[in-house]
Amino acid sequence: MVRIGGELAQNFSFDVTGRSSAAMGYVRKKVTFVATGLSTTVEFLSTAPGAYGPVIDDITVKSCLVIICHL
Numbered sequence: 001m002v003r004i005g006g007e008l009a010q011n012f013s014f015d016v017t018g019r020s021s022a023a024m025g026y027v028r029k030k031v032t033f034v035a036t037g038l039s040t041t042v043e044f045l046s047t048a049p050g051a052y053g054p055v056i057d058d059i060t061v062k063s064c065l066v067i068i069c070h071l
Helices: none
Strands: 002-004 007-010 042-044
Touching: none
Parallel strands: none
Antiparallel strands: 002 007, 002 042
């Protein structure tokens, strides 16, 4: 789950069938948002019960002008 400024922005799911620590099956996900202040809190939360949950890697936050954005 991704929250932006305390609000739910995206709730992702992932099928773990056939996955292991050696073959995790990374997938690329994207969340687009518009910051409304000088800073915005971005939170990544697990909805998986127990000690294991999602693995997150290679987070990038890009800024752009209102008119021209390069994503």
